[in-house]
Amino acid sequence: MVQAQPNPTLLTGNLKSISPSKSEQIIQFNHPEKYRTSEWYTGHGEIAASGDGRSFAISASYTLEAEVKLVDGVFEPSNPTLAQVYSSRSRCVAIVDQTVNELYGEQLRRYFEHYEIPLELVVCRAWESDKTPDTVHRLLKFLGKDGCDVSRNEPVLVVGGGVLSDVAGLACALHHRRTPYVMVGTTVVAAIDAGPSPRTCTNGSQFKNSLGAYHPPVLTLVDRNFFRTLATGHVRNGMAEIIKMAITDDGELFELLEQYGSQLLETHFATLGGDEKLAKIADEVIYRALYSYMKHEGTNMFETYQDRPHSYGHTWSPRFEPVAKLMHGHAVTIGMAFGATIAVEIGWLKPTERDRIIALCRSLGLSVYHPILEDIDLMIEGQKNMRRKRGDGGLWAALPTGIGSCDYAQEISPELLQASVASHKQVCSSLPDGGKGKEIYLGDLGLE
Ligand SMILES: NC(=O)c1ccc[n+]([C@@H]2O[C@H](COP(=O)([O-])OP(=O)(O)OC[C@H]3O[C@@H](n4cnc5c(N)ncnc54)[C@H](O)[C@@H]3O)[C@@H](O)[C@H]2O)c1
Structure with missing residues (x-):
């Protein structure tokens, strides 16, 4: 017969009132404000004695304000x-x-x-x-x-x-x-x-x-x-990260970019011309992108969870970006466009939605294809690295499920990877320049 265990005593206290415990008890601490190190960081903790006089467990949380x-x-x-x-x-x-x-x-x-x-x-x-x-x-x-x-x-x-x-x-x-x-x-x-x-x-x-x-x-x-x-090339490069949040989280932002993206690029976000209306749109686009990004990243500061829409376009690119010496934004849009094709292959995204994603990137001169994708060994190695980086539980590749939403693929088999590269190459081969963007290499803008 299993005997019900009494709950351990739960106490709250300050450090001074605590002495080593040999009975089963949990003590929660809130450190007094007067001892605080910095105005931005707080924390509290718990110590739980097992009662055997030989072991105890600690847990602590740390809060930061940004x-x-x-x-x-x-x-x-x-x-x-x-x-x-x-x-x-x-x-x-x-x-x-x-x-x-x-x-x-x-x-x-x-x-x-x-x-x-x-x-x-x-x-x-x-x-x-x-x-x-x-x-x-x-x-x-x-x-x-x-x-x-x-x-x-x-x-x-x-x-x-x-x-x-x-x-x-x-x-x-x-x-x-x-x-x-x-x-x-x-x-x-x-x-x-x-x-x-x-x-x-x-x-x-x-x-x-x-x-x-x-x-x-x-x-x-x-x-x-x-x-x-x-440099306009850097403005374009940065817009890749805005598109990322638009595709995965904010459909309205996507529409704003479809409508005003080129003007924002041309005027460097209404700082080199453009009227008051465009200035307001520029602020709205920046605010929406930031809000959407920080809603996910800012509330999951330690990547303790892998539902991270902002990782879209960043599953394979960290491996191929430095090899191809690509500007970060172009590497991300190549990764996003390729990810959209995988999403079509697995039935998460409609081909028309993938085409909208590609069209938006291209309207801003961002790349959607690069032959480096065809280096399957490199791509598989990139997946392996990413799996380790994301904690071995799965690949957690963020892929779109529509315009403004996404989900996470746990496995992309080498066969699916290879088939998706072929299919993506096929889609992009019909584009006038094969999906190449403008000023795509680090050297193009004088940066090595
Ligand atoms: N930590 C993250 O979450 C995260 C997210 C996205 C990108 N990144 C990293 O950011 C880097 C790319 O950043 P970036 O695109 O800002 O490039 P960058 O920092 O290289 O800046 C681009 C160039 O612009 C110059 N510059 C900066 N401000 C300027 C201004 N106002 N006017 C004129 N020139 C200016 C810089 O000197 C530099 O030559 C990559 O290494 C990427 O990995 C990190």
């Missing part, structure tokens, strides 16, 4: 947003992308002078080839004892594109094991995706972005005025 804001003229003295973060601190320590420093460094310096906030700034070249552990080490030197000696609750200001947000975010994650940072994304990719993302990283020898830590910025400021000086 905010994302659309702002206008972030370095205009009339905009107090950054000053409000730094004026109560004795300084602002900043990491700034080299090109951004050339274009906006003066304005940034004048901003902090205006508010009489001392600025300690390092300029960092952040090309894709600079996305290395060496760059992270250099930034750590700047943040560390022989540099600015940044404290663990001092928010570092990071200003630049996706490469900088990845490497500088990782340096902040490693410095004191976790130092907050404020992100000002100056490219489309950084504004709506890499900037607020918790996934900080550097490229490793295995595949792109393979070394990293989950460490989102505590505040992300998005100012589309920066897009005025971006």
